[in-house]
Amino acid sequence: MTYDDVLSEIVVKTPARIVLFVIDGVGGLPMETGGPTELEAADTPHLDALAQRSICGMMDPLAPGITPGSGPAHLALFGYDPFRKSVGRGVLAALGIGFDLHPSDVAVRINFATINEKGVITDRRAGRIPTAKNEQLCTLLQLLVLPEVELFVRSVREHRAVAIFRGEGLSGRVTDSDPQQSGLAPHDVAPVVGEEQNPAAQKMARTANNFVREARRILSDHAPANFILLRGFDQYTPMPSMRERYKLDCAAIAVYPMYRGVARLAGMEILPTGETVVDEVRTLVRHFETFTFFFVHVKKTDAAGEDGDFKRKVNAIEEVDRILPEVLSAEPDVLAITGDHSTPALLKAHSWHPVPFLLHSRYCRPDPAKRFSESECVRRGGLGRFPASQVMPLVLAHALKLKKYGA
Amino acid sequence: MTYDDVLSEIVVKTPARIVLFVIDGVGGLPMETGGPTELEAADTPHLDALAQRSICGMMDPLAPGITPGSGPAHLALFGYDPFRKSVGRGVLAALGIGFDLHPSDVAVRINFATINEKGVITDRRAGRIPTAKNEQLCTLLQLLVLPEVELFVRSVREHRAVAIFRGEGLSGRVTDSDPQQSGLAPHDVAPVVGEEQNPAAQKMARTANNFVREARRILSDHAPANFILLRGFDQYTPMPSMRERYKLDCAAIAVYPMYRGVARLAGMEILPTGETVVDEVRTLVRHFETFTFFFVHVKKTDAAGEDGDFKRKVNAIEEVDRILPEVLSAEPDVLAITGDHSTPALLKAHSWHPVPFLLHSRYCRPDPAKRFSESECVRRGGLGRFPASQVMPLVLAHALKLKKYGA
Numbered sequence: 001m002t003y004d005d006v007l008s009e010i011v012v013k014t015p016a017r018i019v020l021f022v023i024d025g026v027g028g029l030p031m032e033t034g035g036p037t038e039l040e041a042a043d044t045p046h047l048d049a050l051a052q053r054s055i056c057g058m059m060d061p062l063a064p065g066i067t068p069g070s071g072p073a074h075l076a077l078f079g080y081d082p083f084r085k086s087v088g089r090g091v092l093a094a095l096g097i098g099f100d101l102h103p104s105d106v107a108v109r110i111n112f113a114t115i116n117e118k119g120v121i122t123d124r125r126a127g128r129i130p131t132a133k134n135e136q137l138c139t140l141l142q143l144l145v146l147p148e149v150e151l152f153v154r155s156v157r158e159h160r161a162v163a164i165f166r167g168e169g170l171s172g173r174v175t176d177s178d179p180q181q182s183g184l185a186p187h188d189v190a191p192v193v194g195e196e197q198n199p200a201a202q203k204m205a206r207t208a209n210n211f212v213r214e215a216r217r218i219l220s221d222h223a224p225a226n227f228i229l230l231r232g233f234d235q236y237t238p239m240p241s242m243r244e245r246y247k248l249d250c251a252a253i254a255v256y257p258m259y260r261g262v263a264r265l266a267g268m269e270i271l272p273t274g275e276t277v278v279d280e281v282r283t284l285v286r287h288f289e290t291f292t293f294f295f296v297h298v299k300k301t302d303a304a305g306e307d308g309d310f311k312r313k314v315n316a317i318e319e320v321d322r323i324l325p326e327v328l329s330a331e332p333d334v335l336a337i338t339g340d341h342s343t344p345a346l347l348k349a350h351s352w353h354p355v356p357f358l359l360h361s362r363y364c365r366p367d368p369a370k371r372f373s374e375s376e377c378v379r380r381g382g383l384g385r386f387p388a389s390q391v392m393p394l395v396l397a398h399a400l401k402l403k404k405y406g407a
Numbered sequence: 408m409t410y411d412d413v414l415s416e417i418v419v420k421t422p423a424r425i426v427l428f429v430i431d432g433v434g435g436l437p438m439e440t441g442g443p444t445e446l447e448a449a450d451t452p453h454l455d456a457l458a459q460r461s462i463c464g465m466m467d468p469l470a471p472g473i474t475p476g477s478g479p480a481h482l483a484l485f486g487y488d489p490f491r492k493s494v495g496r497g498v499l500a501a502l503g504i505g506f507d508l509h510p511s512d513v514a515v516r517i518n519f520a521t522i523n524e525k526g527v528i529t530d531r532r533a534g535r536i537p538t539a540k541n542e543q544l545c546t547l548l549q550l551l552v553l554p555e556v557e558l559f560v561r562s563v564r565e566h567r568a569v570a571i572f573r574g575e576g577l578s579g580r581v582t583d584s585d586p587q588q589s590g591l592a593p594h595d596v597a598p599v600v601g602e603e604q605n606p607a608a609q610k611m612a613r614t615a616n617n618f619v620r621e622a623r624r625i626l627s628d629h630a631p632a633n634f635i636l637l638r639g640f641d642q643y644t645p646m647p648s649m650r651e652r653y654k655l656d657c658a659a660i661a662v663y664p665m666y667r668g669v670a671r672l673a674g675m676e677i678l679p680t681g682e683t684v685v686d687e688v689r690t691l692v693r694h695f696e697t698f699t700f701f702f703v704h705v706k707k708t709d710a711a712g713e714d715g716d717f718k719r720k721v722n723a724i725e726e727v728d729r730i731l732p733e734v735l736s737a738e739p740d741v742l743a744i745t746g747d748h749s750t751p752a753l754l755k756a757h758s759w760h761p762v763p764f765l766l767h768s769r770y771c772r773p774d775p776a777k778r779f780s781e782s783e784c785v786r787r788g789g790l791g792r793f794p795a796s797q798v799m800p801l802v803l804a805h806a807l808k809l810k811k812y813g814a
Binding site: 001002003005006007010053363365366367368380382383384385386390392393394396397402403404405406407 | 436437440441444465469470471472473474475476477478479480489490491493494495496499639751753754756757758759760781782785786791792
């Protein structure tokens with residue numbers, strides 16, 4: 001038996017409630033040698049007081065040295081093996097907007113973009129067109145009829161949309177059309193290396209190129225959104241849900257579609273919420289009786305880190321700290337606070353650095369950590385250093401949802 | 408090659424002596440927030456002095472979050488993969504009393520119990536009958552003749568006994584008759600789910616139900632011990648011994664049959680001893696020249712934890728501390744002190760929490776840990792956090808029994 005098999009065997013359904021509070025990209029780095037990280041610079045009295053009553057540690061998102069995308073990082077937090085199957089952006093985006101994907105549908109992310117008369121991409125985001133314009137263009141694209149497949153085009157927001165292809169004999173193993181930088185011509189979609197002879201990949205590539213050509217024709221009068229770029233083709237394969245695996249009734253509270261998507265992939269119910277972390281926490285409190293597991297996702301920290309804005313990331317952390325008492329007022333049996341990965345403002349990108357982790361429960365063994373920060377979690381964290389794949393076993397155990405294994 | 412393969416290849420036989428001293432369930436929790444754990448509350452001058460000359464750490468019994476039974480927890484300490492095969496209570500009990508199990512024997516734990524005229528269990532332990540009465544009843548049951556199998560019935564102690572079934576085509580994959588609470592009728596023994604069509608499981612179920620029926624007839628005049636309950640059917644499969652794997656001559660010193668059983672499973676010789684930890688340590692000293700590996704098991708700490716008796720667990724820890732100088736007087740080359748798991752009085756049960764670990768040897772790299780306690784082993788333990796499966800490699804290495812690997 002594997003660790004996973006054992007967990008499935010010993011897990012029991014109880015009313016105890018677990019909150020997994022993910023502050024996206026919360027781990028950071030000093031901007032100059034000897035300086036504080038974003039967490040260390042932030043004034044976080046509530047997080048620090050909680051750390052003193054909790055057990056802390058440092059979590060590796062996937063494995064040491066690996067910088068994760070948001071998909072694998074969240075899957076690992078939810079207890080799935082992120083190396084087994086990488087889930088493409090298309091599937092995450094489609095699930096994220098609540099599209100009812102069928103098994104074997106192929107989904108892909110669309111960027112509305114600007115192309116010039118020479119066929120060169122001049123803006124990969126079409127000047128970040130307003131969402132209303134995006135919706136209008138998606139309605140136009142939805143009128144397209146493609147041979148042999150059913151097409152669904154759905155708006156996400158700004159320049160982002162998603163296309164879903166439904167039909168017999170399709171494969172998601174095809175390349176992106178998005179060249180990833182402006183000043184280049186778009187690529188043709190083609191089967192990935194090794195799949196050149198696979199008729200399903202050939203059919204998908206043919207269909208996608210057809211779609212791009214037809215879209216260009218339809219959008220020609222809609223500059224700057226006169227073209228589409230496709231990336232992250234993936235075929236949807238349902239995974240065993242967290243309800244099946246852990247006997248949990250799971251709810252996700254996330255503002256951004258991407259995180260709703262990965263939560264849907266894990267079988268969570270998506271709770272409608274507002275635009276701020278305050279809205280999210282109020283949603284949590286309002287639905288607290290209805291579920292036994294809550295995934296709460298805070299985006300602002302990661303966005304500030306990606307922009308290289310140290311101060312804005314500090315502010316976003318402080319905003320989380322201010323709302324923490326409302327989370328605690330719900331009295332979850334287990335509250336775990338961490339990030340899905342680090343996004344140091346210094347790097348302006350996701351990074352591989354381990355992430356501070358805090359677990360509060362009546363049955364945690366407290367440690368001497370006095371703050372929720374990288375240095376305290378490293379030096380005084382009782383959990384030591386551990387991979388994200390151990391988060392679900394830890395929170396389930398502390399909620400007393402795991403029976404004894406063996407006589 | 409796996410880690411295990413490498414160990415087998417590089418291990419050498421030397422006279423160096425290793426003592427693995429297991430204080431069952433020694434890890435604990437504070438009874439109230441901010442309070443001490445059992446180890447922290449105990450006055451342990453000898454353990455603390457030893458910790459200052461040793462390397463310490465925190466050991467995960469099986470894997471983070473998993474609460475182990477005693478069987479898997481000890482197998483992991485002895486270097487066996489506890490997830491590969493879970494060993495049933497029947498086999499552990501039979502080995503524990505020194506019964507010479509043959510490969511493919513099926514063994515099961517017996518509880519003498521009280522059943523009323525309506526066929527309802529009124530006491531699952533028959534008022535904890537004296538061991539002498541138990542022995543008399545086992546002699547009666549041994550007279551039973553069952554078709555197609557040879558039956559052995561052996562007394563353990565109080566209400567506990569064990570039955571061994573020997574014969575062609577038996578399987579241990581059958582359910583318990585013990586309903587696990589009084590006020591219910593006993594269950595019929597049946598093949599486990601998925602084994603319904605397995606003739607060996609069918610034969611075992613038929614045999615067991617026959618045995619229960621005949622036992623009830625024979626015991627009808629022996630109330631309160633007028634019935635038997637069966638649990639933990641398992642078929643004995645020998646494992647490679649610690650002598651084969653590690654070139655060690657192993658001895659076990661344990662008061663309780665269960666722990667003798669798991670030690671026998673690993674191929675250890677069981678040394679007769681008395682009832683107390685003082686008796687056990689004297690047994691160790693007396694046989695110190697004859698073996699190169701000693702497993703010493705202390706039960707009282709776990710029993711006190713299971714009863715939720717914080718003070719009694721503290722006392723049991725202090726009792727171990729007082730006898731520690733006698734252990735040291737034998738001058739083992741490596742002395743490792745730990746538990747098989749935590750049993751916090753707060754939880755009145757085994758738990759998943761990591762266990763303090765101490766290793767003393769001429770060749771350990773000391774760390775700044777000043778006490779043998781959870782907080783010191785976490786904060787200042789040089790071994791960090793590691794799984795029990797690494798204990799054997801660590802003690803073998805520190806005994807200089809592992810050659811260099813590779814050129």
